[in-house]
Amino acid sequence: IDNNEFFKFEGFNRFGSFSNHRDFLDEFNEKINDNLKYRIDNLWLNRNFGHSMDFVIHFSDKNDKEELRFALENLGKSNADKNKLYFRGQAYSNWALRPSIARTNKLLNNENDLFHKILALKPNDFKNDKTDYERLITMQHYGLPTRLLDVTRNPLIALYFACSNLERKMQDGLVYIFEENKQNVFLNPDDNQVEELTTIVKADLGMVKIEGKEHLNNNHFIRGIAKNKRIDNQSGDFIFVGIDKKDPNEKNHSKENKNVEKLVSKYLILDYDVKKLLIDDLEVMNIHAGSVYPELNGMTNYLLHKYQD
Numbered sequence: 478i479d480n481n482e483f484f485k486f487e488g489f490n491r492f493g494s495f496s497n498h499r500d501f502l503d504e505f506n507e508k509i510n511d512n513l514k515y516r517i518d519n520l521w522l523n524r525n526f527g528h529s530m531d532f533v534i535h536f537s538d539k540n541d542k543e544e545l546r547f548a549l550e551n552l553g554k555s556n557a558d559k560n561k562l563y564f565r566g567q568a569y570s571n572w573a574l575r576p577s578i579a580r581t582n583k584l585l586n587n588e589n590d591l592f593h594k595i596l597a598l599k600p601n602d603f604k605n606d607k608t609d610y611e612r613l614i615t616m617q618h619y620g621l622p623t624r625l626l627d628v629t630r631n632p633l634i635a636l637y638f639a640c641s642n643l644e645r646k647m648q649d650g651l652v653y654i655f656e657e658n659k660q661n662v663f664l665n666p667d668d669n670q671v672e673e674l675t676t677i678v679k680a681d682l683g684m685v686k687i688e689g690k691e692h693l694n695n696n697h698f699i700r701g702i703a704k705n706k707r708i709d710n711q712s713g714d715f716i717f718v719g720i721d722k723k724d725p726n727e728k729n730h731s732k733e734n735k736n737v738e739k740l741v742s743k744y745l746i747l748d749y750d751v752k753k754l755l756i757d758d759l760e761v762m763n764i765h766a767g768s769v770y771p772e773l774n775g776m777t778n779y780l781l782h783k784y785q786d
Contacts, residue, residue: 562742563628563698563714565653566638568645570746574653574737576718577622584622592678595621609675610666611702614715624678626716626737628655628698633764640752640759641766650752652745655698655716661740663698663714671699674717695719696737716740 565574578584584591595616596603602619606612617623629635632652639650657663664671677693701713718737747755759765766778 561630561657562632563630563655563657564632564635565626565628565655566635566640567651567653568639568642568648570649570651572651574626574741576624576626576716577617578624579718580622588622588624589679591621592616608666608672609679610671610699613675613678614702617715624718626718628653628714628716630714633759633762634769636747636755637759637764637769639747640755645749646752647749649749650747652747653741654743654745655740656742657698661698663700665700666702670697671717674719677720693720694736696740698740 567574578588578591592612596612603612603615606615613623613625617625617627635652639652655661674693674697696719697717699715699717701715716737756765770778
């Protein structure tokens with residue numbers, strides 16, 4: 478099948494012709510027919526990631542909210558594949574999979590200054606953090622750009638983030654799906670390798686020695702720490718994005734880390750015209766701004782938007 482082509486289908490049964498995904502499709506198709514009332518209209522194979530399946534989903538029935546959870550949790554699974562899945566929702570499907578520190582090269586090349594200056598200016602806010610990884614989580618929590626990418630164990634949380642940005646309500650949302658497998662192994666926060674990774678953040682990147690330390694170039698899943706209510710409510714873990722620097726003498730490095738995309742197992746694309754419907758459905762399951770952001774300002778924003786809509 479040519480990845481350039483776009484295919485239109487009336488139903489899911491004809492998808493079985495994709496032999497390279499037959500195991501997954503047979504299982505999912507059977508469950509779709511029995512349990513899932515949502516209609517899947519379009520399917521194509523992504524040009525760069527032929528192993529992935531991209532869905533564009535239109536929701537036509539609001540009954541049985543648990544079917545939404547079923548669809549996300551089973552996406553990408555086959556009879557032989559029982560690996561854990563992790564999710565990341567983004568409000569705009571064209572956004573790159575990129576940590577906040579990599580939005581501009583200027584941010585990236587001053588990463589160590591940001592790290593040290595915030596610690597010097599607000600030391601009391603980090604007094605309970607025992608490691609640099611914990612300090613990075615705190616910085617991420619308060620909006621300082623870091624090289625951490627948030628992921629969640631709860632597919633509904635990812636779906637919320639894909640739909641809740643009002644500024645992007647007229648653009649398709651996206652849920653990334655990751656599998657924990659031999660290639661994507663989660664590190665524990667107390668792993669020595671995690672502390673070594675944080676040397677990337679603290680040092681001038683031009684001085685970081687990567688020879689013999691290939692793992693500094695790579696991206697790593699790291700378990701989250703329930704150090705605040707928000708992380709706990711969001712079932713949060715992280716991807717630590719590596720340097721991706723080929724030349725050890727290179728002072729600057731690109732904000733584009735192509736290897737991050739290789740971590741993705743599947744993509745779920747959501748048409749913009751169903752975002753409001755999904756937000757309403759998620760609220761019934763207690764997934765809303767007040768629960769995702771349990772601080773007072775989160776609940777305030779939730780109530781404000783609720784009575785403005």
